[in-house]
Amino acid sequence: METIMGFSKLVSLLLIFHLLNPTAVFSSSLSSSKSNGLSEIPKKFLDFAERKEFVDWMVGIRRKIHENPELGYEEFETSKLIRSELDKLGIPYNYPVSVTGVVGFVGTGKPPFVALRADMDALPIQEEVDWEHRSKIPGKMHACGHDAHVSMTLGAAKILKEHVEELKGTVVLVFQPAEEGGGGAKKMLDEGVLDNVDAIFGLHVTHENTIGTVASKPGPLLAGSGFFTAVITGRGGHAALPQHSTDPILAASNVIVSLQHLVSREADPLDSQVVTVAKFQGGSAFNVIPDSVTIGGTFRAFSKASLIQLKQRIEEVIKGQAAVQRCNATVDFHDKPVPTFPPTVNDNDLHEHFLNVAGDMLGNDKVKDMKPLMGSEDFAFYQEAIPGYFYFLGMQDENSPKLGSVHTPHFTINEDVLPYGAALHASLATTHLLKAEPKPRSTEGNLHDEL
Template sequence: MGVSRWVFLIYSLLVIPPNPIGCLSSKEISEIPVSFLNFAKKAEVFDWMVGIRRRIHENPELGYEEFETSKLVREELDKMGIPYKYPVAVTGVVGFVGSGEPPFVALRADMDALAMQEMLEWEHKSKNPGKMHACGHDAHVAMLLGAAKILQEHREILKGTVVLVFQPAEEGGGGAKKMIDAGVIENVKAIFGLHVKPDLPVGEVESRPGSLLAGSGFFEAVISGKGGHAAIPQHSIDPIVAASNVIVSLQHLVSREADPLDSQVVTVGKFQGGGAFNVIPDSVTIGGTFRAFSKESLMQLRQRIEEVIVGQAAVQRCNATVNFLSTEKPFFPPTVNNKDLHNHFLKVASDMVGTANVKEMQPLMGSEDFSFFQEVIPGYFIFIGVKDEKNTKPASVHSPFFKINEDALPLGAALHASLAIRFLLESNAETPLLNQKLRDEL
């Protein structure tokens, strides 16, 4: 480098004041969330998001079967001129808005539905028997596409790249893990995710730093005895009695082995055995889930569940085999929100909806495979209110009567976009901070 160029570099570092957020002032940055929300509330944008959500709701697809949903996502990205990769993890789509250069920040929406029959009667009820969007993933996709539209319309102020992660198979299939294995978040500095909450009013959002949702696992056990006539039980080995003792003993893992200050759950939700009133069956199948807020507690539960099932079955002269279904239903780690990203969320959300509408929620024993992302990079997960004010007792997620208030879609889209763009602007501020260090040294 010539002397003149060194002189210019030193002059620029010492004399020209850096703008820590590029060409935007702090005031302009703080106004972005409301500006984005107003954009998302425009009739044409709002109606477009509602239409997408309803099309997906009418055609729910289970994990790794989201072919039509994925096609819809790609069609909308094509219309917006947003490049993407497909297929990723079977049906996943990954879009890119911005310069294509670092820094990278990711936004995630899950696409899959649940294997249940919708009981709510309305114009856009599920057309696929035995399948329903009862957890709001249809709204999540619509919100992320809305965020993509906002970001694409304002790409001139993007200082980096936003990665749009449309993920398959959140409902037990571990789609996030497959997306990670496919390299989706390589070089990504942080990731944000949203989830609808039916008992939280529209216009409010909530989350917390640290532990938010529990880690979870599933188990299934076959307890085998010896079948026979119910009138002569001494000639049989009754697996129903054995299974009953197993279930009672499993409850002691929480009530008598777990620290009362370390929240844990073991629930048996499946019990299948026998088909006649007067016949003792040869075997019984039970199954359930276990949850905890730390990976250590989760692994301890796993070990003790197997020991209790096998041991209690043996007491009743039965044999037992235990399957933790790790292939089809992988363990979900606890969802733990990054504390620095929590502060970022508070600033952005408060600027958008006001401090009074940003709540700190209590941890929940539900689980989320967004946690896989958080094991690799800093991540933050948020709940957004979708309560229907006409319904005083809204149905919970995973209910056949689940319903959302679509007025929440603009807020979800704008919050996604605001979190991402402000993160990129602040990430770009790191370079001027290095310049300041060099100033001090000079």
């Protein structure tokens, strides 16, 4: 009886201790995490990336790429620069992949495999930023930060190579063409660059968040998107005699208004969707009704089912409303050879991994939870095939003027962001490999045990 009473007192004391000290409940798991050394890697890699000679090297690469922007599937000089740097680092690679793509390998050359992705293409925009290293190619500009993404991923490659003895597997470096609407990710995926890869990480710089911070979320992060063009055909004539014509401008106007009802009256209010008509071309005179009108736009949603539904209803509405006005309509969704972009959906387990790594490097207060955005990313094609994680890297200096927005002639990069991206990418890959458990691998298809 005394033994039983003694045990009861002990249990009570333990319960009181845990209530007063809740963190003690997790002490064993935390100490285990600390003891395996994973928490030390991110800070060590950031210290390495912040060395002056290392930063200067990345800045130089970024500026060379920025001065010579190349559009999707035209990134031949960018690809050449990447291969030159990989050669200097002693990192093997495959080239060409999907026209201009490069795929490098750092580590043991054996499983497990984890991938890092960098997009290479520029935009058809005339740069209006007046600085020493502005674009030398008229009408082309790195207005979305892909030049920084490439330099940071090369930076990650250099960190990984310098610490190759810590890699318990292989990091696959995916330098991808044609992210800006060209579906480069889908093309590279179809060529097998992720065969045998267990996870992939991607990043994007943002002027919205302060430097030294990162932002992301689990689940749907960016919307899936598609595009459409419709030609509405009637019968032209004199504007003073509309009864002798079949007016395609009136039909197109009804189409545009009706398309807005797809979101306001057919979509679940809790399922965010967008249908935008951004193109309207028809007629060339004040007093002539044209024979045809062309409209075009985009549709976006956070689920593939919603995208399919929108696509079906857009075609039905355009053709139906045109018929009401005695016109005909054809609709092109531009899904050949690149299909509709799926939503960018972050893997839940990789989100936890990201929180741990970014928190260890930057501090938990610098890791922000972000709201979903209606923009889209072809990184989503990778995530349909394997677990993937996409995050945003802040680069706004609070003591400096506001940076220009992406996809504008005034977009600028705060080059102080480069060490953060390089170190984060390298840390995410290295720690993921160290935590990975060996998995049985299929002998069927194109899978392989070594690269």
